[in-house]
Amino acid sequence: MSDIIQLLPDSVANQIAAGEVIQRPASVVKELVENALDAGANEITIHIKDAGKTLIKITDNGCGMSPTDARMAFERHATSKISSANDLFCIRTMGFRGEAMASIAAIADVELRSKRTEDEVGTRVHIVGSEVKAQEPVAGSNGTTITVKNLFFNVPARRKFLKTNTTELRHIINEIHRVALPNPDIRFSFHHNYSSLYELGKSNLRRRIVDIFGKNVNQSLVPVEEETSMVNITGYVGQPKFAKKTMGEQFFFVNKRYMRHPYFHKAVMQAFEKLLPADAFPSYFLFLEMDPAHIDINVHPTKTEIKFEDERAVWQIIFAAVRESLGKHNVVPSIDFDQNGSIDIPVLGKGNREIRYPEIKVNPEYNPFEQEKNVSSGGWNESRREKQQVDHWEDLYGPPKEKIQHEQQSQLPLGEQGDYGSQSSEKYSGKKVLQLKQRFILTPVKSGLMAIDQKRAHERILFEKFMEVLQSESVASQQQLFPQTIELESGDAELLKNILTDLQALGFDIREFGKNTFVINGTPGMLDVASPGMIVEKLLEEYKNSPVDARAKAKEQVAISLAKASAIDYGIDLKQEEIDHLIDNLFACATPNYSPEGKKVLTIIPLEDIEKTFNK
Template identity: 65%
Template sequence: MPDIIQLLPDSVANQIAAGEVIQRPASVVKELVENAIDAGASQIKINLKDAGRTLIQVSDNGCGMSDTDARMAFERHATSKIKEANDLFEIRTMGFRGEALASIAAIADVELHTCQHDQEIGTFIHINGSKVIKQEATSCACGTNFMVKNLFFNVPARRKFLKANSTELKHVITEVQRIALANSDISFSLIHNQQTIYELGQDNIRKRIGILFGKNSTQNLIPVNTETSLVNITGYIGQPKHARKTFGEQFFFVNKRYMRHSFFHKAVMQAYEKILPPDSIPSYFLFFEVKPESIDINIHPTKTEIKFESESAIWQMIRASVRESLGRHNVVPSIDFDQAGSIEIPLPPKNAGEIRPPEIEIDPTYNPFEEEKKFTSIPDFANTPPDNKKAQYWEKLYRDFAQEEEEEAPEEFPNEKHINQEQSPLEIKHEEQHNSRTCFQFKNKYILTPVKSGLMVIDQKRAHERILFENFMAVIATNETVSQQQLFPHTFDLNPADAELLRSVLDDLKVLGFDIRDFGNNSFIINGTPGMLDNSSPLEVIESLLEDIKSSATDLKEKARENVAASLARASAISYGYAMKLEEINQLIDQLFACSTPNFSPSGKQVLTIMPIEHFEKLLK
């Protein structure tokens, strides 16, 4: 029997490695920019075409590479930063030449121009699908210039699963934001299809936050600065009143490397406990400085998940640091025990006379056990003779009430004037309750209403999402747009990533009834909103819409208007915690059961369920 285990060729092995490291154009941008930072660059330029599908060009003014290093950089397991195994536990750099270049060269057409600062002649290398096409000396600027063309040209399955250009560009912008925040001393420029998205100079962190996330964001920041023997924590947190209901401006960095850490996020949220609006998430930009040997950055291929040696201790420090910063800026109420001067006690007026202590009257004959005797036995109402006087007054009261109803009864229903004498008032009341709908709101989140088989529980937010979604789809089907013009138009600024995303859906929003104009420089104005929306803040709807689109797994390119309608319904629906009036509850139920699919929300989540009466009987056995 022949041998079946064989060694893979380098080209195939590199494509398999690329599946882990290079997932989309943003992955290529991340690896190349981090290599430029490690090369000591102070200026990095990123040029994209078709969101990176056609071209990704990253140039820097770093130290450059020799002709031998340039060729070795594309080999697997080639590095200039690690000499022995112990170096893996003392990594301070972002990446290193050769870590991802072999994977990139396996799935793209790559051209490299590089030159060292003390050399006059540089090196040009052309690699296509792991095959070296050309290597020669050339004249080029000092530093390194990578051009990655036709990404995934030889892996059509992976190229097919790339999203729309707007979605891929969003991921690139997100990666650039993370790197730019951690390296405010480096200037960055990002150009897409000859249009400048970012032009960042060498700034401080606060100014860079303002450029990346809007001018108004810097006015809401609170500084954090804590130094300990275990970790140094610096950065900024947002004020509670400006917290948003969606994620987007929450960043952790350790040794200038971006990371995701749900455990540390809970520490920040606990520091904001009881001072945040309901279901709101504050913004934060926190930078940790720790010893490299106390963390492990190699537990994830993209190195965004990092394991800490003393997570519990750092968790306490994060919570205390954030809490202290909130207290220093009078966000958290506190008592100042070190205030100068003494407490002023007002003196009594001169004509107050003699001041006497208050007198307390005591009843020496009071016996508390006598009161307990009154409640030791339950009265027997069945055998207690009725009070004839009270019964007489109640019959008179009801007789007057029945007579008043008879006088006010409409002439169209003469049969309702006469009440069956054999029927008691309690039976009449019971029938009236049975014929009317009984429903109420529970925890400002669920609507409960009895049905024939048990108790129906309705999720108020999901129900409203379904109603709005079908209304939006009806508007799209009939093309009958009803827009309600704003008396005072809303002008707002967005960061470049959100601005690009909003531009991609403006036409679909116009069909749904939005009148939004692009003023340039990432500024927009809302002149009108859909007439079916009853929202006092259209800006909140737009922000929630953008966050929902960013977190959505579907591609806007496919069924674009349906996806936008679903996202807009989720952004516009009433939130949990909203107290509804009885009329609103009845209207919501009527509109829900008028929908074609009342049982599920646009995202496929269950809207209602019925708890059978047998379930209650089992609970009460």
């Protein structure tokens, strides 16, 4: 039997390595920009076309490369960053593995042009699918320009699984955020399809954050600064009132390298404990500086997962630093005593010399022993207690209403019953309705107690209305008396442009008003919108974080995201008529059981289960 184990060809080995390092166009941008930073560049220009699928071109003014180095850069494990195993424990450069250039060249058409200051001419290297096509001297400016065309041209399976241009562009923008934030002293220029998305000049950290995420973020930033023998922490956290329902502005950096660290994220969240709702996430931009010998960045090919020698100690320092900053800047709420019933002490005026002593009124006929007449051996008089309970109930919830008939909403539609089965014939009684914890609506039904999630119910109602508008194309737009202007960060601006047609079909009148700026002239007539800008921003957050494939169901996804952004939130008190209206509209829906995302809207607690609880 012949031998069956053999070495892989270099081209195949490089394609396998590319699968670990180069996952999408954003991975190429990340690796090339980090190489430019390591080359000492202070100006970096990025041009991409079709979200990087067609073209990625990155130019820097760094040190450049010699002809030999330009060719060696495409060899696997060729690096100038380390020479021995000990160097792995004192790494401060962004790249060091020597895999990126070889991996990119294995799956794309790559051209490199580079020139050092001391050289008269530069070098051009052209490689396609790991095969060197040309290497020749060329004229050019100092620095390096790398052009990557037709990514994954020879790996069609990988190219097929790339997402839409909108999604891939968002990933590229995220990578730019991760290298631009820790390097505010470096100029970044980013263009997509010949349109400028970012022009980030040299500045300080606060200005860089504002340039990326918009001027509205400036008022929310709280500085964080802590120096210890183990780690130094600087940066900013956002005030609780500016927290968002979805993640996206949470950044950790160690020695200027972006990292993902769920454990440290919990430290920040715990520092915000009792300052935020359970489903809100504060912004933070935190930079850790520490001895490289105490961290291990050689964990994952993308180098975003980093291990710390003493994670528990760093966790405590992060928690204390954030908590202290919130306290110093009066973000932690002060004690606010209830003023109802308190003594009102008037200020003594200049012309008023009379001081009146407080008077105490006493009832001389009061006899505390007369209360014994109302006390029996079993406690309070039962009839009196029952009367007090009835009076208290009616004070809170009003007198009993007459039974309301719901002819068309009396039955949940078949085929949408889910777990309810025979409960689909339950009728809403129209009797007492109670809002519980500003989250659930409770109402008695024939077989027990029905609990309705108020937010999901409203989402279902709005979603079906939006879908009806999209299908009928009968747009009713309400013009704003004072149009509102909003400024978005580049990624959100591009996303809004892509879904603008669908939003207009729903009744929005939104137009571009300069770079990354939009003016909202009108909103859907079915919505009572007090702040159109806030609705649009929430819509974009919901849309970005949606698990639904936006390519297949673009209009439906816009309707889902808008319904979630516009629905009443938890923590809001509803009036009796508002609750009745919500229930009526819910049972008029085609699918009242589930939210647009398939989550339960209502459930029925059987009377038998309630009785069992009391019989235990």
